[in-house]
Every structure is written in C-alpha cells, then in structure tokens.
Amino acid sequence: MLEWILAILILIGAFFTLVGSIGLYKLSDFYMRLHGPTKASTLGVGAILIASAIHFSFKTEGVSLHEILVTLFLFITAPVSAHLMAKAAIHIKVKQVERTRQLEK
Amino acid sequence: MLNLALSISFVMVGLAILLSFIRLIIGPNTPDRILALDTLYINSIALLILLGINLQSALYFEAALLIALMGFMGTLALSKYLLRGDIME
Amino acid sequence: MILQRLFPHPLLTMILWGIWLLLNNTISPGHIVLGAVLAIFIPWLTSSYWPEKITIRHPWMLVLYVLRVLFEILVANAVVAKLILGPQKNLKPGFLNYELKLTSPVGIGLLANTISLTPGTVSCDLSKDRRFLLIHALHIDDVEAIKAEIHRKFEKPLLEIFVTC
Known part of the structure; x- marks a missing residue:
C-alpha cells in the first residue's frame, strides 16, 4: 500500500517536472516560458520531496520532516525569482510574441 | 513497484534536465538563459532526492537544501545584474 | 513593554x-x-x-488561506499542463494591469506570490505607488473574468487578514 502511494507521488512529481521543462523548451517567447518552471516544476519537485519525507518517515525511526522545509522554501522562492526575472526581461525589453495582448491605455 | 516507478522517474527528470539544457544553449537572450539555469537547479534537486530514495540514504537531502539556497541566490543575483548593471548596491 | x-x-x-x-x-x-x-x-x-509591524487579525483565516492556495495550486497545475502540452497556436498570452485594493506591503507580497503560483498568471511588476500589479497571463479569454477571479479567490481573504498600516 505504502509503496503504491510513494510510486504514484513520485510519478506525478516526475511528470510535472517534465511538463515544466517541456514548457520551457517549446513555448515561443520568454514571458510564456516563465509559466512552465514557476508552476509545474515547483509542484513536481514538491511532490517528489513529500514522497521522500513519507519514505524516510517509515523506513527509519522517527519522523523525517525536513523535506517539508525544502518544499516550503521552493514554494516561497519560485514566485520571487519569477517576478524578478520578468521584471528584468521587461527592463531590457525582451521581444514578445506578436499576438500578445497589450495593456489597455 | 517502487523500483519501476523510480526508474521511470529517473528517465523523465533526466529528460527534463536535457530540455532545460538545450534552452540554456539556444537562448536566445539572457533572461531565457537565467530561466533555464533556474529550471536546471530545480530539476537537479528532484534528481538528487530520487537518488536519495533509491540509495536509501538521507544524506542527499543536505545537498538538495544547499542547491536550493544557492540556486535561488544565483537567480536573484543574475536578475539584479540585468536590472541595474551591477550586483551589489 | x-x-x-x-x-x-x-x-x-x-x-x-x-x-x-x-x-x-x-x-x-x-x-x-x-x-x-x-x-x-x-x-x-x-x-x-523590519520597520513596519506585521499585524494579523485572524490567524486561522491565514491557515485556511494557505490550505486553499495549496488546493488552487493543484488545480492550476492541471490547467497549465494542459495548456503547455496542447497546441501552441490557440494560446493567447497577454499582459494585464490589476488594480490593488490591498495596501499592506506583506499582503501585496503574499498576493503576488499566490498569483505567480496559481491560475496561469505570473506577477511581473509593481507600480511605484503600489497601486497596480502588472500580470502576464498564459492564456486570456476574458480579462475581466481573470481580474474578478483573482479578487474573489485571493485578494478578499487577504484584505480581511492583513490590517492596513
């Protein structure tokens, strides 16, 4: 039973990590690429870390919760770095895809 | 069961690292490369944790924590560099 | 004292x-x-x-908010995965300006973080007077709908949690 839960969590995590990188590779301009890693990769790594926490909690004596710390850290830092990268990209005027909707004036 | 899932996941995360590496090489401009580096370190954390589960060792966690801290700092420093032209104020 | x-x-x-x-x-x-x-x-x-003092009015609401955001992250990831794996031609990316009603800096920071993690949007910039948040969305059908959703799901609870200072 435990093995099944772990296997499913790991597979979900790996899937989302892959989706994030596919987004990074395939989408056509920087601002769109930003979406893949900030959301999908973060959730993917989060799922893998939680699987690791469950695994070590059951394998060794006592609970192993420090993986939660890395998950928390990633969930806090990923949006911050995305925000800064987007700001930098706007600052140096990175090209956008032509169909990008512009701001209403 | 777990071993099979682990093997599949290794392949998937490895592919993810390859894709972000391609993006790192083809660019086309600096923010893209920063983003690719950011994704690369997040993916490498995933790979390390999977390796830790596979080898039944909790040691790899420390490395993952360090990569997370240093990677975030690196992304911040590079973005700040683009924004201001220098890193430290 | x-x-x-x-x-x-x-x-x-x-x-x-x-x-x-x-x-x-x-x-x-x-x-x-x-x-x-x-x-x-x-x-x-x-x-x-840390010059300003952070005051939280309802700690339990903050916990509820975090749980809700976690759930929204799961939903948003399914949506984003579908958008990324689907054909690219149908995607209509774009920028939008979101007018903030929050005034506390911590509240704005938290809102920007949740926006980046959830529904297909990334916060890009905050205007100097802290009144507008520039958001990039991966796919826009209706701008007003996205703004209304952000307000209903995330900004309203945050308005109640963080006291303006």
Missing part, C-alpha cells in the same frame, strides 16, 4: 524556532533550547531592518 522589546516580532520568532527544529529533524531538549535562543536573538538583532 519589556516583553515587546524582547520579542519585536513574535511571529518571526515562532517561525525561526520551527524552522530550526525542522532543519535538525529532531525534538531533543538541547535543540529546543538552542533553537529558542537563536529565535529570540535573531529578530532582536535584525529588528532595525
């Missing part, structure tokens, strides 16, 4: 203590004491870097 000098930021103290125990992965008495000492001294030494 002396209590306030000793603990300038009680919330920060609690969080630091919790993180120390998590980091060492233990609840042995030695680490509890060492963590408490660090958690008291670090906010005390760095209090000059």
